[in-house]
Amino acid sequence: MDPIGNPYTPNAGSRPHELAGRAGELEQFRVLVGRLKRGATEQSMIIRGLRGTGKTVLLNAFEDRAESEGFLTYYHELTPDSSLIGEIARDVESALARLKLGARASKTVRGALEHLGTIKLTGPDGIGLAVDLRKADEGTIAGDLSELFLQLGGAAASKGSGVVFLLDEVQFVSEIEFRSLISALHRATQKNVPITAAAAGLPQIPRLTGEARSYAERLFTFPVIASLSEGDARVAFVEPARHQQVDYEEDAVALALAWTRGYPFYIQQLGKHAWNLAKTAPITKQDVEAAIPVAQRALDTSIYEVRIQRATREERRYMRAIAELGEGPYRSGQIAAKLGRRTTEVSMTRQHLIDKGLTYATEDYGHVDFTVPRFDEFMRRYMPYRRPSQRKRTS
Ligand SMILES: Nc1ncnc2c1ncn2[C@@H]1O[C@H](COP(=O)(O)OP(=O)(O)O)[C@@H](O)[C@H]1O
Ligand SMILES: [Mg+2]
DSSP: OOGGGOOOOOSTTOOOSSOTTOHHHHHHHHHHHHHHHTTOOOOEEEEEOOTTSSHHHHHHHHHHHHHHTTOEEEEEEOOTTOOHHHHHHHHHHHHHHHTTOOHHHHHHHHHHHTTOSSEEEESSSSOEEEEOOTTOOHHHHHHHHHHHHHHHHHHHHHTTOOEEEEEESGGGSOHHHHHHHHHHHHHHHHTTOSEEEEEEEOSOOOOOOHHHHHHHHHHEEOOBOOSOOHHHHHHHHHHHHHTTTOOBOHHHHHHHHHHHTTOHHHHHHHHHHHHHHOSSSSBOHHHHHHHHHHHHHHHIIIIIHHHHTTSOHHHHHHHHHHHTTOSSOEEHHHHHHHHTSOGGGGHHHHHHHHHTTSEEEOSSTTEEEESSTTHHHHHHHHSOOOOGGGSOOOO
16 A cells, blocks of 8 residues: 555654544543643643553643643653753743733742742843752752742733643653652642643652652552553554555454554554555455564664663673563562572673663562563564573683
8 A cells, every 4th residue: 555645653752643542541631631721620640651652642642632722831851861840940931931921920920039049030031040959959949849830820820821741751850850840739739820740751750758759649640551452452553544444354453463462563563564565455464464574673673672772792681581581570580590690690780771771670679671562572583592501601
């Protein structure tokens, strides 16, 4: 079929034709924005999931929803080097400008922000902001951010608007900044100002304890998104083509569902190649069979190989030993045994892989898992496993 008309979207963050299986999250967000507009409150979401499960596209859908309600939105893809508070301060500056406050309202905001410790007004007029977190304690950072939110929220409410921060890859936020954000949002919620944040990240989002944790539990739900159910996977696979009057034969769909196991990335990649390889509609089982190795190759280069390139030889060997254990999560002791080493001997390697974002420590103490679905299968394709006895002793 004509690749120009290909309806599949096998790229990170690309909006799928059919956002299958996420109705619950979309509805919760719709209610959240609607309630904020009325001066009421509602829980937002911190979405957790492995890579390629559809977190970014969900945040994008939230963004569209908020904008259609006249809210200002700010999306950030965080990195280990990001300063969340710095970025938010820049957003607030931009939002205050976009709200086009009158002279009196601007003066009130300036007055309120004049005495903050970490966030300074720049220039004699307008509302330019500069952030300096050095030497600041957490209480001051949180207090300043709260004041910023209250001022922005008041200004937005006066214009019938609101502000949504969308924070992607939230696992990279430092604990201090994350806690400060949570307490500032808590304060904003108490004052019923229309400001909220929705976030997404790998399962190991920053750990919260004490007060911040109980605030977070009131402010957010923590949905976990994973592979799609069989019904949703079917919709995700079949509907994009059907929209262009192209159907699949039933055994083609069955094969696709079995091979993709509901993973959004697999569904998009297989759909793309099945479409391109099929000569005519309906798309047959033979077309899907032919597409599988092509889709696999594309997945290997797009989501797996880019990650393994960040690993050293030692780390690859560690991951290959993990793969020998089948599906995760994996106990550190078991992995070490597969390597013929003691757990303590390989604990540095274990930690480096976590630091590189290839694996993560699961909630079960002493267990790790891969951050990309089906990485174990990839490792088994990628390199052979050598039993400890087959290896030359290197030391
Ligand atoms: N609900 C869904 N239904 C169908 N395809 C989806 C869905 N969510 C994501 N996708 C597709 O899966 C891939 C990964 O989505 P992305 O949002 O980048 O994942 P993540 O941010 O979790 O790594 C993209 O190709 C996207 O088009
Ligand atoms: Mg993403």
